[in-house]
Amino acid sequence: MAKKIFILDTNVLLHDHKCIYNLEENDIIIPIVVLEELDKFKKGNDLINFQAREFAREMDKIAGEKLFKDGVALGKGLGKLFVATGKPLPEEMKDSFSEHTADHRILAIALHIKSKFPRRQSILITKDINLRLKAKSLGLKSEDYENDKVKDIDILSHGVEIHENFDKSMIEALYTHPGIPEVEFPADEDLPPNQYFVLRNGNQSVLAFHDKVSGLIKRVEKHTAYGIEPRNAEQTFSLDALLNPDIKLVSLTGKAGTGKTLLALAAAMQQFQMYNQILLARPIVPLANRDLGFLPGDVNEKIGPYMQPLFDNLGVIKSRFKPTSKEVNRIDEMVKNEQLVITPLAYIRGRSLSDAYFIIDEAQNLTPHEVKTIITRAGEGTKLIFTGDVQQIDSPYLDMQSNGLAYMTDKMRGQELFAHINLVKGERSYLAELASNLL
Structure with missing residues (x-):
């Protein structure tokens, strides 16, 4: 079977700068216009700028005259990498696409590759849905980059299992004993570490989790944290x-x-x-693809609106105590001394974080590679918390299966130092819960 030819769009390289090594034995074409596009992203502190710079460095390692003619071998078991120079728009494109945009220049190169190698399958790889549709209108095969997509779209619901008609004696044992041996727990497959359970039988119930270290299923007790009490089972597990x-x-x-x-x-x-x-960070994803530059003020004033939800949560905690209480004073003092820092995620990249409690909010807007970059910053004594809603992805090139939060949850499941909980019931207000379910 002939090797395929993959033509890569700019957004694929910005999603994963190592993608050229993930396409097996197939040959890869980088249109010259893609390199032009990447050049626009090299400057900046956001993670997307980091991806552009890293790919440029990767190209610099393997660059040579052969890159434009014979191709450069990427390694054992991998295909060759080529850079394709610009091609004129064919007549079939001029009829439908009059604008001379970067996307259309990529389509022209893809059509040229298809006609030059008629016996091989040429596929345009892009995360842009509209570009995939344009390609298909021209008879070009086009696909999303799926190397890091989660196969099981229900993976996020696996953190908590509900067992009805559970053995009453086991429920009672969880209240009277340190736990029950995992070998006695009825399960269709091996239990992953830190799996949480709601076990019910009639009017009896218990919350439990799998402690892999001790080999026991243990009861989960209800904790209160700095004035915040859990209101449901998932919050208790969290x-x-x-x-x-x-x-x-x-x-x-x-x-x-x-x-x-x-x-x-x-x-x-x-x-x-x-x-x-304690660090709280979130990626800045401006609405309508508008850059921060259009906002008035200095850097802090520009990022303020994006960080406000984190300050709001801090305000909720402070409202649980009297304004003069030691708890409120401690929060204010920690903020003043930068022991409690709320910041854009881009300002964290590159740091080595030791003995830190690091909360990454809106993590559904991160790519898998960005999540990996963050986790590899963790030094000794650091704990990382990723929160997000995969139903509210603001990035145009991510979806429920390709975002970093779902990818990490899928890959880390089964590790003893990892736990995942999917919270179901809204507790903000009845109105917010109703709107979330109906609108």
Whole structure:
């Protein structure tokens, strides 16, 4: 079977700068216009700028005269990499696409490759849905970059299992004993570490989790964290994971109003003595693709609107106490001394974080590679919390299967230092819950 030819769009390289090594034995074409596009993204502190610079460095390592003619071998078991220079728009394109845009120049190169190698399958790889449709209108095969897509779209619901008609004697044992052996727990497959359960039988019920270290199914007790009390089973599980020092990586998903960020911040404040610094960060994804530059003011004034939801959650915690209480004074003092820092995620990249409690909000807007970059910043004693709602992705090139939050949850499931909970019930207000379900 002949090797395929993949033509890559700019957004694929900005999504994963290592993508050229993930396409097996197939040959890869980088249109020259893509390199022009990447040049526009090289400057800046956002993670997308980091991707552009890293790919430029990767190209610099393998660049040579052969790149434009014979291609450069990418390694054992991999195909060759070519850079294709610009081609004139064919007549079939001029009839439908009059504008001389970067996308149309990429389509012209893809059509040229298809006609030059008629016996090989040429595929345009892009994360732009509209470009995929344009390609198909010209008879070009086009696909999304799926190397890091989550295959099981229900992975986020796996953190909590509900068992009805559960053995009553086991429910009673969880209240009277340290736990029940995992070998006695009825399960169709091996239980992953830190799996949470709601076990019911009639009017009897218990919340439990799988402690892999002890080999027991243990009861989960209800905790309060810095004035915040859990209101449902998923919130109880979340605080249990957030307050467990042995769990270094936590993923909290759920729709707006389920309390993800509030619980993470409350747990952080509850354990402030265990960490040198508490960091809250979120990616800045401007609405309507408008850059921060259009906002008035200095840097802090520009990023303020994007960070406000985190300050709002801090305000909710402070409202649980009297304004003159030691808890409120401690929060104010930690903010003043930069022990509690709320900042854009781009300002964190490149740092090595030791003994930190790091909360990454809106993580559904991160790519898998960006999530990996963040996690690899974690030094000794650091705990990472990723929160987000995969139903509210603002990035135009991510979806429920390709975003970094879902990808991390899928890959980390089964690790002893990881826990995931999907919060279902909104607790912000009845109105917010109704709107979330109906609108």
